[in-house]
Amino acid sequence: MKNKSLKVQPEKLKYHSITSAANPKYKLWKSLLESRGIKKAGMCLVSGSKTIHEIVRLHPEKIRGWIFHNRSEVDSESISPDIPVYILGSQLYRELDVFGTGYPLLLTALPEITDFEKCGDTYEVMLLIPFQDPSNVGAVIRSAAAFGFHAIVLLAEAALPFHPKSIRAGGTAIFEVDYFKGPSINDLETIEYPVVALSSGGLPIDTFSFPDRFALLPGMEGTGLPDDISAASTVSIPMEPHIESLNAAVASSIALYEIKIKKVKKTIE
Numbered sequence: 136m137k138n139k140s141l142k143v144q145p146e147k148l149k150y151h152s153i154t155s156a157a158n159p160k161y162k163l164w165k166s167l168l169e170s171r172g173i174k175k176a177g178m179c180l181v182s183g184s185k186t187i188h189e190i191v192r193l194h195p196e197k198i199r200g201w202i203f204h205n206r207s208e209v210d211s212e213s214i215s216p217d218i219p220v221y222i223l224g225s226q227l228y229r230e231l232d233v234f235g236t237g238y239p240l241l242l243t244a245l246p247e248i249t250d251f252e253k254c255g256d257t258y259e260v261m262l263l264i265p266f267q268d269p270s271n272v273g274a275v276i277r278s279a280a281a282f283g284f285h286a287i288v289l290l291a292e293a294a295l296p297f298h299p300k301s302i303r304a305g306g307t308a309i310f311e312v313d314y315f316k317g318p319s320i321n322d323l324e325t326i327e328y329p330v331v332a333l334s335s336g337g338l339p340i341d342t343f344s345f346p347d348r349f350a351l352l353p354g355m356e357g358t359g360l361p362d363d364i365s366a367a368s369t370v371s372i373p374m375e376p377h378i379e380s381l382n383a384a385v386a387s388s389i390a391l392y393e394i395k396i397k398k399v400k401k402t403i404e
Contacts, residue, residue, distance in 0.1 A: 273304030
């Protein structure tokens with residue numbers, strides 16, 4: 136394993152060797168490759184050197200364990216002696232390293248998901264996520280965090296943002312936002328914020344005047360918005376007429392950027 140940026144003093148760490156797929160801990164980690172297992176365990180599996188280094192730097196309190204496939208050297212400053220280090224057989228490790236990073240894997244606690252009713256009026260903009268593709272969920276959370284929007288409402292239809300594919304797309308941003316458990320996309324009347332939905336038939340977003348407080352709603356992949364959607368307004372992203380549509384996460388990211396620009400201009404004025 137190539138860990139040139141991670142150095143370790145092995146004698147300071149708590150090593151646990153696992154060689155059997157029947158090991159209870161290993162079976163638990165395998166379950167973290169699916170949303171059901173993640174929810175049950177209250178943990179997720181993180182891969183990728185950049186994301187892992189950022190979690191070590193920004194959120195060390197969430198780390199629950201390291202997973203290696205040998206006793207490669209790891210930075211003793213990055214790994215607390217109180218955090219267990221698990222050494223797996225090569226085949227067991229490869230089954231967990233689903234993206235083939237060849238890098239240590241990190242076990243982390245999940246960010247809290249709060250009931251929507253408890254969010255109050257803290258946020259000017261909330262992003263409602265109905266996406267069922269974990270990669271889209273991760274990508275749009277990354278965009279939201281990048282543009283300074285940290286209120287994420289996971290609608291009932293949404294994939295779990297702590298799925299490995301979500302974390303791969305979202306990176307450390309997955310751990311940088313505030314999560315709220317929302318209703319179904321078909322029950323948005325329970326949300327007190329005005330809902331502004333993204334729709335091809337809406338007003339051009341560059342000419343639209345957004346409310347001071349609102350919730351942005353993109354459509355679901357493929358099916359888009361329900362016909363009877365409960366939204367105060369709909370906005371669209373101007374496009375060339377021969378292009379049918381944008382990817383749901385891409386369209387949401389463009390909208391979030393436009394909202395950011397409008398807010399900056401409003402502040403200046």
